[in-house]
Amino acid sequence: MAGGDSESPLTSPSLEQQFEKFRVQLEDSGSLLERIRAVVMEIESATRLMQASLLLVHQSKPIPQVLEKANAQINVLKDLYSKLAEVVRECPGQYYRYHGDWRSETQMVVSLLAFMHWLETGNLLLHTEAEETLGLNDSDFALDLEDxxxxxxxxxxxxxxxxxxxxxxxxxxxxxxxxxxxxxxxxxxxxxxxxxxxxxxxxxxxxxxxxxxxxxxxxxxxxxxxxxxxxxxx
Amino acid sequence: MAGGDSESPLTSPSLEQQFEKFRVQLEDSGSLLERIRAVVMEIESATRLMQASLLLVHQSKPIPQVLEKANAQINVLKDLYSKLAEVVRECPGQYYRYHGDWRSETQMVVSLLAFMHWLETGNLLLHTEAEETLGLNDSDFALDLEDxxxxxxxxxxxxxxxxxxxxxxxxxxxxxxxxxxxxxxxxxxxxxxxxxxxxxxxxxxxxxxxxxxxxxxxxxxxxxxxxxxxxxxx
Amino acid sequence: MAGGDSESPLTSPSLEQQFEKFRVQLEDSGSLLERIRAVVMEIESATRLMQASLLLVHQSKPIPQVLEKANAQINVLKDLYSKLAEVVRECPGQYYRYHGDWRSETQMVVSLLAFMHWLETGNLLLHTEAEETLGLNDSDFALDLEDxxxxxxxxxxxxxxxxxxxxxxxxxxxxxxxxxxxxxxxxxxxxxxxxxxxxxxxxxxxxxxxxxxxxxxxxxxxxxxxxxxxxxxx
Amino acid sequence: MAGGDSESPLTSPSLEQQFEKFRVQLEDSGSLLERIRAVVMEIESATRLMQASLLLVHQSKPIPQVLEKANAQINVLKDLYSKLAEVVRECPGQYYRYHGDWRSETQMVVSLLAFMHWLETGNLLLHTEAEETLGLNDSDFALDLEDxxxxxxxxxxxxxxxxxxxxxxxxxxxxxxxxxxxxxxxxxxxxxxxxxxxxxxxxxxxxxxxxxxxxxxxxxxxxxxxxxxxxxxx
Structure with a gap:
């Protein structure tokens, strides 16, 4: 009877080995993703503080005062991006694999930095300047052009x-x-x-x-x- | 009068330079994308032929005969993946940037190869075997695990x-x-x-x-x- | 004062002439469209009758009897398509301009004719046979391939x-x-x-x-x- | 047993012939479409340049200067429309079959030409004038009235x-x-x-x-x- 089949070891060794390897790989990339998301949540939080300070500009607070508070978050962000770059560096060539996870947060960061820069200088924050501000200029973890x-x-x-x-x-x-x-x-x-x-x-x-x-x-x-x-x- | 403003050069040189650089970069990545898509269309076409042969198995055609016709497309696919890898290799570290463009086609290729392998051996086509069949085993252009x-x-x-x-x-x-x-x-x-x-x-x-x-x-x-x-x- | 402007003839003669011409053209194409739609509604109605007869096949009515009733609509449809072709012929080269208006109805006609043909012969109704059945074979009003x-x-x-x-x-x-x-x-x-x-x-x-x-x-x-x-x- | 069926040639010759003919026809219309789209992309690109020049009118640039730069694209567009007409002419009577592929681009072209004409003359660019500007007046490839x-x-x-x-x-x-x-x-x-x-x-x-x-x-x-x-x- 077919029932006898179910007691024999069903899975072939190579199949088992492969899926055991996959299990480990998926755990690894899963935990990497969690670490990425943890840093991105911190970035999002620092960005929120920066934005809260910056919004006072609409109430005609003096610009230097507004910028001072907003600028305070820049070093926080720099540290967080350095942390993010470190995590992503663990899996070389996979920047764009996880890119979707920090994409919209980074667009918001750029938007605030560019607004601050314009308030201060009247000019556009250039791509290289944005990278420099976030400490990404010497890094393999670049600021995506479209972001x-x-x-x-x-x-x-x-x-x-x-x-x-x-x-x-x-x-x-x-x-x-x-x-x-x-x-x-x-x-x-x-x-x-x-x-x-x-x-x-x-x-x-x-x-x-x-x-x-x-x-x-x-x-x-x-x-x-x-x-x-x-x-x-x- | 404000009219006077309009005669001065409005755009700052650094802004212009940056956007000129962007224009070139976007043209480059655009033409890369077109080349990727051209190869992917060929992959899709070869896959269609392979599938057409393979479907005869549902009409109880003898398996060796069915596989022979389907196998004929494997070398075509191998060449196309080598071509695709070559194009993608031009922009190192950006495999996952363009991955979405060959993703579903590759899933279909894997599905057919695995069916053929099962018909022939009764076993699952392993990930490394799939890579080998497509000539991707020594390549930096790997077969994504999830695909x-x-x-x-x-x-x-x-x-x-x-x-x-x-x-x-x-x-x-x-x-x-x-x-x-x-x-x-x-x-x-x-x-x-x-x-x-x-x-x-x-x-x-x-x-x-x-x-x-x-x-x-x-x-x-x-x-x-x-x-x-x-x-x-x- | 600006008020004076409003009493002078505002519109330039060429503008007026052009829009008068447009008005006539739009009336013409509008009435053409209405005539097309009137014929298409008749086609839809004949198709509905044909389908009603044909559906009896699911109740195991004898095929010859079912086909006889359904066939009775073929000549009606033939006349209607000849009428439609005549209307469309009034504006040469514009078949595809109005094509959307008879498209889905024609797809339904083909579907029924092909089912009837299969019931009778066991074979697929070919494109040329479908055209012949509808009297479109010698016509510039062809049966669109995709339809x-x-x-x-x-x-x-x-x-x-x-x-x-x-x-x-x-x-x-x-x-x-x-x-x-x-x-x-x-x-x-x-x-x-x-x-x-x-x-x-x-x-x-x-x-x-x-x-x-x-x-x-x-x-x-x-x-x-x-x-x-x-x-x-x- | 049904197994015997599978060895007989299943597909009837007329069915095969018909679909082989369809395959060729669909390839042909597919490649025509690609050629149309290639020209339309060039039209879109020339239009973008024209629009960029024309927008300077909002910064109170002198009109003759603005028009001179924008006018430079007119001959480019004329050539492209002549190219498009040539492609479409290959399939007589099918202008409206492919019309959707150049429709919105042509509407934009008309919009810019009409704005330029108004800046220059204060009058509306007439339909015949628009056709003449684009070299379409003697052509069977006309400017659709609604566009x-x-x-x-x-x-x-x-x-x-x-x-x-x-x-x-x-x-x-x-x-x-x-x-x-x-x-x-x-x-x-x-x-x-x-x-x-x-x-x-x-x-x-x-x-x-x-x-x-x-x-x-x-x-x-x-x-x-x-x-x-x-x-x-x-």
Whole structure:
């Protein structure tokens, strides 16, 4: 009877060996994933603190004061990215295997750093500068180009709100400055042939940011509130 | 007037340089992607031919004859995977960046190879054997473990149909053999802690394959059609 | 004042002329569309009658009797397609502009004709035969290839039900015949590289029809109900 | 036994012949589609360059300078449309079969050409003029009427932004001129009975463009900024 079969060792040794090896491999990659996720959760948490500080800029808190608090998180993030790079380095050539696990958090980090940089200097945080800020410049753990670009788009999404609040607080020169920055940024993006659907969609949203800032600038100009700023030249 | 602004060079040189660099990088990765996709389309086409030959097994064509035609595609696939590996090798460390583009095609290849191997030997095609068959064993372009496992699940999905058709054609010993193989395979999979959702779902479907083969075995046994096969022992 | 503007003729003559021309063109293509839709509704209605007659085959009505009633609609359909072709012929080169309006109805017509043809002859209704049946063979209003193929897939979807009902009525030789037909048809389809997503999905469903018929054939065989049919040979 | 069946040639010759013919036909139409898509990608790329030049008009760059750069792409586009027409001409009467593959790109081309034409002349680019610009006037490869109309709607969507930026830059006469043009255009569209859902939706958006331009005109008038422009008469 077939029942007799069930008492004999069913599995062939090579099959057993292979799946035992797989079991170990899957445990290993599973625990690696858990360690990655633990660091990413810390990154997310530090980013939240940074963002909370940075949002005060919409209430017209003095920029140096706002930046000081936000900057305090940069070293925390640097340490966390160094920790993340160390974990990922354990499995060489698999950066992109786990990339999805820190992708959106890193886009947010880039977005905040770029906003801070713009508040401080009026310029775009470059890709190399973002890597340097996060301590990734000498690392094999690089900042993915598309993550950087998405982060910049996220920063752009923040600018219309900033302009509105600045004008409310009486800074009538802000729309002109933001408009100039955003126009340049939009033109630069237009040079790129974006095949990544998510990135292309985010870039499309930049056009609405631009339009909104143009509208605010228009409001300020038509009321004659922006005249002095223009005569200065810059 | 604001008009004066528009004549000054708006975009900063570093911004322009960066985006020009990005433009080139995105063109490069775009053309790489196109080359990958071209090879993957050839893989898909060779797989279709292999599958067409292999499906004749359901019409009770003699196995050696069926395998001979299907085997003819193995060297074609080997060449195509070597071509694919060559393209991917151009960007070291980015296997998993483009992995999604050959993932499902490779799972199908594994599934067919494993079915052919089982028809020939009655054993499971091991991961290392699959790599060897595709010429990937010495390569840095390895066969992803999860793709292998999904491919094995797909093969399992083919077995109930095979059993049904074999019994129809008068081979009453087939259900017992397939049941034994599938029971072992299912038990081996159960050792694994599957974190990949797609893989876990595919593994869940293996339970239904097992159940269906058990039912066919039951049909054969209850009608006394399978007794002689069992008394032989194995 | 600007108010004065509104009394002068605003629209330029060329703009007006163009839009007047457009208005006429859109009216024309609109009324064409309505006439197409009117014929298509008649086709749909004749198809419904044909299908109602044909469905009696599942209740084991004698095939000649079933076919006779269904055949009665063929001439109606022929006239309607001739009418449709006449309307479409009014705008040469625009078959595919309006194709979407008769597409699904035509797929259903093909599916029914092919089922009737199979019931009568045991063979597949060929593309040219379908055109001939509908009086489209000498016409510039051809039967679109993909519509024909989708129609054949729809017919395949009807076969498992037919087999089940025939076996219930005691025709134990039916599964073998249908299986043979469906296996051939499936193999023939596999030669095609289907780029049309809808068609590919419909073709995928044919695999389940095949599997279901195999299961019914299995049921019949394992109970020894099909033995005589096989010994006859064919 | 059924086993005997499997050795006979299953597929009938006419079935095989037909599907072999289909295979060739589908390969042919597949490769045609690929060639169409390759040209359309080039059209898309030239359009992107044209748009990048044209967008500088929002930064109050002198119109002749802006147009010169944008015009440079017209001949490129002309060549590409001639190439596209040549490919499509290979399968007479099937313009509308493949129309979906260049449809949205062509709507964008029309939108840019119409904006350029309006900047230059203050008038609407007529359908025949658009065809002439793209070298399609003597061709059987015409500019579909609905694509033209959608393109005009897209151009209208750009006008509020243009008006806002012009007023910001001190051109207080712009709102009146745009309003007049848009009012005429809107009135002309209203004559049409639009059955195409997409087109009707796009036309609906023109109402919002009109409203926004009216608001800007109101802003300018109520602040007494537009008086001189009107008294001149035009």
């Amino acid at each position: 950087y670009l998405v982060g910049i788009c996220f920063m752009s999404n923040e600018l219309p709100r900033y302009v509105v609040n600045q004008v409310t607080a009486g800074d009538y020169d802000c729309p002109r400055k933001v408009l100039r920055f955003l126009t340049d940024l939009h033109a630069a993006f237009r040079m790129l042939n974006l095949r990544n659907d998510f990135l292309r969609k985010k870039f499309d949203s930049m056009k609405y940011d631009l339009k909104r800032v143009e509208e605010v600038y228009y409001d300020v100009k038509i009321r004659g509130l922006a005249t002095t700023g223009d005569s200065v030249g810059d | 292998y496992l999904v491919g094995i699940c797909f093969m399992s999905n083919e077995l109930p149909r095979y059993v049904v058709n074999q019994v129809t054609a008068g081979d009453y010993d087939c259900p017992r053999k397939v049941l034994r193989f599938l029971t072992d395979l299912h038990a081996a999979f159960r050792m694994l802690n599957l974190r990949n959702d797609f893989l876990r779902k595919k593994f869940d479907s293996m339970k239904y394959d097992l159940k269906r083969v058990e039912e066919v075995y039951y049909d054969v046994k209850i009608r006394g059609l399978a007794t002689t096969g069992d008394s032989v022992g194995d | 024909y193929l989708v129609g054949i897939c729809f017919m395949s979807n009807e076969l498992p039900r037919y087999v089940v009902n025939q076996v219930t009525a005691g025709d134990y030789d039916c599964p073998r015949k249908v299986l043979r037909f469906l296996t051939d048809l499936h193999a023939a389809f596999r030669m095609l590289n289907l780029r049309n997503d809808f068609l590919r999905k419909k073709f995928d469903s044919m695999k389940y029809d095949l599997k279901r018929v195999e299961e019914v054939y299995y049921d019949v065989k394992i109970r020894g109900l099909a033995t005589t049919g096989d010994s006859v040979g064919d | 033209y109309l959608v393109g005009i709607c897209f151009m209208s969507n750009e006008l509020p932004r243009y008006v806002v930026n012009q007023v910001t830059a001190g051109d207080y006469d712009c709102p009146r001129k745009v309003l007049r043009f848009l009012t005429d255009l809107h009135a002309a569209f209203r004559m049409l009975n639009l059955r195409n859902d997409f087109l009707r939706k796009k036309f609906d958006s023109m109402k919002y463009d009109l409203k926004r331009v009216e608001e800007v005109y109101y802003d300018v008038k109520i602040r007494g900024l537009a008086t001189t422009g009107d008294s001149v008469g035009d």
